Amino acid sequence: MSLRYAALGLLAQEPGSGYDLLKRFDVSMANVWPATQSQLYGELNKLANAGLIEVTDVGPRGRKEYRVTDAGRQDLLRWMTNPQDDPPYRSAELLRVFLLSEMTSEQARAYMVSVAEHAEAELTRYEQVRDCMEWGDTDVGFYGRAALEFGLRVEAMEADWARWVVKEIDRRSN
Amino acid sequence: MSLRYAALGLLAQEPGSGYDLLKRFDVSMANVWPATQSQLYGELNKLANAGLIEVTDVGPRGRKEYRVTDAGRQDLLRWMTNPQDDPPYRSAELLRVFLLSEMTSEQARAYMVSVAEHAEAELTRYEQVRDCMEWGDTDVGFYGRAALEFGLRVEAMEADWARWVVKEIDRRSN
DNA sequence: TCATACATGTAATCCGTTACATGATTGT
DNA sequence: ACAATCATGTAACGGATTACATGTATGA
Known part of the structure; x- marks a missing residue:
């Protein structure tokens, strides 16, 4: 719906x-x-x-x-005001992480690096959108910015997380 | 696929x-x-x-x-190893945020508080999963924990973000 | 014996993507 | 004249949900 x-x-x-x-x-x-x-x-x-x-x-x-x-x-x-019947969360990216044990740790590491890089690229893209957009002082603009802020934080978090997983992979393989 | x-x-x-x-x-x-x-x-x-x-x-x-x-x-x-043809990201929750300008600021504020509370509840649920699960020392367990860690960080980030939006709404309505 | 768990399948419906199809207006 | 843009629609296909449907083994 x-x-x-x-x-x-x-x-x-x-x-x-x-x-x-x-x-x-x-x-x-x-x-x-x-x-x-x-x-x-x-x-x-x-x-x-x-x-x-x-x-x-x-x-x-x-x-x-x-x-x-x-x-x-x-x-x-x-x-x-009735957020009960939302479609469930699905992420192909996270599914891959879940299944990384089926690859060699070199492949898994490379995948996580690519996840981090992708998140970092998206982050700078969002930053550009934030800086180039005409936001105005309306409610529409305010909530649009709030939604964008969510995107920014997701990507920053995802990059951090992926870098952390890479470090853990390195720690384990020694 | x-x-x-x-x-x-x-x-x-x-x-x-x-x-x-x-x-x-x-x-x-x-x-x-x-x-x-x-x-x-x-x-x-x-x-x-x-x-x-x-x-x-x-x-x-x-x-x-x-x-x-x-x-x-x-x-x-x-x-x-070919993550190009993934389905696009969709979020009903974020869609609601985007459209919050169609509600009164009281309603919008209440919605954002409920988002924060929901995220906090999910966070504690994930923490329980983390603490109750038998992880073992296998690769499967390691990557499962990594995926769970993602969930934990998403919910923590989402709760922070929603609290921040609430504060901004309060700031604007004065 | 009877409930519970095991075990698999089909049909209807809706949502989403891709491709196809058509035509009108505007500016150069 | 002609290309780009405006403007809407249909058909085929695959993915996901719900409901329906059926039957077997096990344990109390």
């Missing part, structure tokens, strides 16, 4: 077309809940059928301008 | 039946790559058809004992 509320939430922040929304997904939402074009257009039709959003205008090229309805806002609030 | 390798990897660590594997998924794998019973039995048949695992014995109640083949080990190694 989460994509549904990602779309509903972005439209609640600001009305727009599917095409507009798609671009907003690519920039701000990409690191939180990525979605494809197909999926988004399908979901918008479902949301409209459910009466949670409505078409306020049809422009050139069949452009449909969507806006959240009262029922939509209500449903969004309901979802946000 | 990740479930495929989760199953293959666990069988590589130790042979067993689908039923055995299911229990191992519920205990050690639950926090890394959860899977349901249906999915697992289906995947085991696919793996056997692909020649990556084989049935070594059929016991009472139709129990099928599986073991990884050479081709299976090879394919597992290939997957582990």
Whole structure:
């Protein structure tokens, strides 16, 4: 159900077309809940059928301008305050760590180094996003920054952790 | 493809039946790559058809004992050393943070407090797992502990971060 | 004997990705 | 004229969840 509320939430922040929304997904939402074009257009039709959003205008090229309805806002609030039915956490990266005993310790070490390097690269990417983005002084900007801060801390933690595992591997193989 | 390798990897660590594997998924794998019973039995048949695992014995109640083949080990190694085609990161929790501007700051604050409390509860749960588990001195145990350490650090970081956001919300509303 | 654990499977449904398909407008 | 961008949609496939379905061995 989460994509549904990602779309509903972005439209609640600001009305727009599917095409507009798609671009907003690519920039701000990409690191939180990525979605494809197909999926988004399908979901918008479902949301409209459910009466949670409505078409306020049809422009050139069949452009449909969507806006959240009262029922939509209500449903969004309901979802946000009821965090029980979330999809479970899955991480292919962590799964690999779990299975590292199936490789030689050289291979395992190399993998953990690559994890650390990847996390460090992501960290600098997030730092650039933080420094280049126009945040403004709105609530939307504030919570966007808070979400980004989470990303920064995840990557910093992950890099530290991976370096620590590398050290432990070295300690064990001596 | 990740479930495929989760199953293959666990069988590589130790042979067993689908039923055995299911229990191992519920205990050690639950926090890394959860899977349901249906999915697992289906995947085991696919793996056997692909020649990556084989049935070594059929016991009472139709129990099928599986073991990884050479081709299976090879394919597992290939997957582990090629981390390019992983599924993207998605977090419903972070999505809610991103959309907190659609709630009143009281509601947003309460949500962030609940995030912090949830993270703290998970942290103590992980600490209990760490202290109660029999780890032994094997590679399997070592990398299992490393994965658990990741979970511990994620939850500690998340609790800190959520407390920090709460403080920022308080600062802003004055 | 009867509950519990062992043991495996199928069907329906939804979510997500990739690829395909179509067409209108705008700026150069 | 033509390329780029705007704009939306469908179809096929695979992954994941839930519910349904069935039957056997063991131990109290």
